[in-house]
Structures are given as C-alpha cells and as structure tokens.
Amino acid sequence: MTTLRMAAVAAPFDRDLEGDFARIEKLIGEAKAEGVRLLALPEAALGGYLANLDGGAEGPPALDVDGPEVKRLAALAGDLVVTAGYCELAGGRRYNSAVCVTGDGVLGNHRKVHQPLAENASYGAGRGFAAFDTPIGRLGMMICYDKAFPESARALALDGAEVVVCMSAWPGSRTNAAADLAQDRWKRRFDLFDRARALENQIVWVSANQSGTFGDLRFVAGAKIVDPGGEIVADTGVAEGMAIAEIDVQAALATARRSMGHLADRRPDAYPVSVP
Numbered sequence: 001m002t003t004l005r006m007a008a009v010a011a012p013f014d015r016d017l018e019g020d021f022a023r024i025e026k027l028i029g030e031a032k033a034e035g036v037r038l039l040a041l042p043e044a045a046l047g048g049y050l051a052n053l054d055g056g057a058e059g060p061p062a063l064d065v066d067g068p069e070v071k072r073l074a075a076l077a078g079d080l081v082v083t084a085g086y087c088e089l090a091g092g093r094r095y096n097s098a099v100c101v102t103g104d105g106v107l108g109n110h111r112k113v114h115q116p117l118a119e120n121a122s123y124g125a126g127r128g129f130a131a132f133d134t135p136i137g138r139l140g141m142m143i144c145y146d147k148a149f150p151e152s153a154r155a156l157a158l159d160g161a162e163v164v165v166c167m168s169a170w171p172g173s174r175t176n177a178a179a180d181l182a183q184d185r186w187k188r189r190f191d192l193f194d195r196a197r198a199l200e201n202q203i204v205w206v207s208a209n210q211s212g213t214f215g216d217l218r219f220v221a222g223a224k225i226v227d228p229g230g231e232i233v234a235d236t237g238v239a240e241g242m243a244i245a246e247i248d249v250q251a252a253l254a255t256a257r258r259s260m261g262h263l264a265d266r267r268p269d270a271y272p273v274s275v276p
Contacts, residue, residue, distance in 0.1 A: 051215025199230030
C-alpha cells in the first residue's frame with residue numbers, strides 16, 4: 001500500500017511578498033515535519049487577492065511563471081509538490097493563476113476560467129483544464145469559482161486526474177452575513193461544492209483557502225481534504241490552519257469506483273451539446 005500524505009492550508013496572504021514568502025517557508029517547514037508530500041496553498045498566496053469584487057480594486061503584483069518569485073517558491077518546495085495561487089503576467093495581460101512546483105521547477109500552471117462578480121475587470125480568463133503528471137501522481141488544479149461548475153472537475157477527471165487541488169480566496173456572504181462564519185451560507189456552499197466535486201468524479205479533493213480578512217472581504221477558511229466518497233477526512237473549520245490526511249489514492253479510487261464507476265458509467269451520447 002502506497003499512501004500519500006497531503007495538506008491543505010487556510011491562511012492569510014497580502015501584498016507584502018516578503019511576508020507571504022516567510023509564511024510559505026514556515027508552512028513548508030511544518031508540512032515537511034509532518035511527512036507531507038503534497039501541500040496546497042490558497043489562491044493568491046503570492047501577493048494577496050483583490051481588496052473587493054466591485055471592479056475597481058488594485059490588483060496584486062503581476063509575476064511571470066518563469067520569473068524569480070516562482071523559482072523561489074520551487075526552491076522552498078524542495079522535494080514537496082506545492083501548489084499556490086498568484087497573479088500571472090503573460091502577453092501583456094494579467095491572469096488569476098495557480099502554479100504547481102517542486103524543487104525541479106514548474107510542473108503545471110492553470111489560469112482561472114470562471115470569474116465571479118467583477119473579477120474580469122482585473123484579470124483575463126483561462127481557456128481550459130488539463131491534468132498533469134507529478135512525482136506523487138496525476139494532478140489537476142482549479143481556482144475558487146471554477147469549482148462551482150461541474151464541467152471543470154469532470155474535465156480534469158476525464159484527463160486522468162487522481163487528485164484535484166482547488167485553491168480559493170472564498171469569502172463569506174456579501175449580504176445578510178452571519179456573525180459566525182461557520183453558519184454563513186457561502187461557507188456552506190464552499191463545503192458543498194468540495195464534497196460534490198469529489199463524489200461525482202470519485203477523486204481525492206484538496207481544498208485550500210484564504211483566511212482572515214483583506215479589503216472588504218472576510219474569507220471562510222475551511223481548508224479540507226475530501227475522499228472519493230465525498231467524505232471530509234480533514235478540515236480546518238473556519239480557522240487558520242493546515243488540514244492533513246493520508247490516503248492510499250489508488251486504493252481509494254478503486255474502492256469508490258468498484259461497483260458504481262461514475263466516469264465509466266457516463267452516457268455522453270445522451271447529453272445535449274451545451275447551449276451558449
């Protein structure tokens with residue numbers, strides 16, 4: 001039996017890149033001490049998220065996927081597989097992106113496809129989802145609102161992703177906000193999407209999120225790991241922290257898909273083409 005020990009982070013990140021890297025270095029150190037091999041950091045871990053979603057927020061520093069900041073992240077990762085969100089500059093446009101690295105360099109990069117509220121005023125949109133091979137198995141990545149669309153995770157699962165990492169800066173409700181984040185309806189949706197995407201695709205789901213506050217936003221934390229049956233096996237709740245779990249990924253996928261394999265039992269001929 002070969003198990004994978006993985007961790008999902010709930011933590012605050014902001015415009016202070018040096019402070020962000022100090023926090024990341026500490027988290028990587030803690031993860032290594034716990035025997036973790038896959039560490040998921042939140043959306044916008046390098047430079048923080050937008051201060052609001054009204055369309056006029058100043059964005060984080062724009063970084064090149066081949067630039068010194070991502071190389072620095074890879075050097076810190078060493079033999080860990082680490083995923084983190086950042087603002088990517090490419091072709092003169094900014095993208096809300098996520099990168100997967102080890103000490104050997106970049107393994108994968110994803111640009112957020114689905115943009116909530118006025119996020120499109122700050123970022124261009126990604127154009128798709130693709131899984132990629134890593135030293136700990138075949139991974140897929142998505143960012144925050146991407147997980148509200150079943151097609152996102154399904155595309156990654158059909159591309160062979162065994163583990164999907166979703167990095168978020170998911171806030172609490174903008175209206176009728178609950179005093180207790182644990183009772184917030186956007187927190188409930190965040191958790192529901194995590195469990196549904198894991199269950200319907202029978203994959204391991206690793207969900208990282210920002211915590212604390214930034215600008216007008218109050219983040220729900222809720223970093224977690226979900227097994228292929230949709231059960232939460234580790235969770236930070238609404239607090240900052242690290243959710244750690246150890247799963248035999250191959251065995252878990254085989255067990256979940258043994259009797260009812262959701263991917264194998266699909267009937268693509270019965271699904272109409274999406275209407276624009």
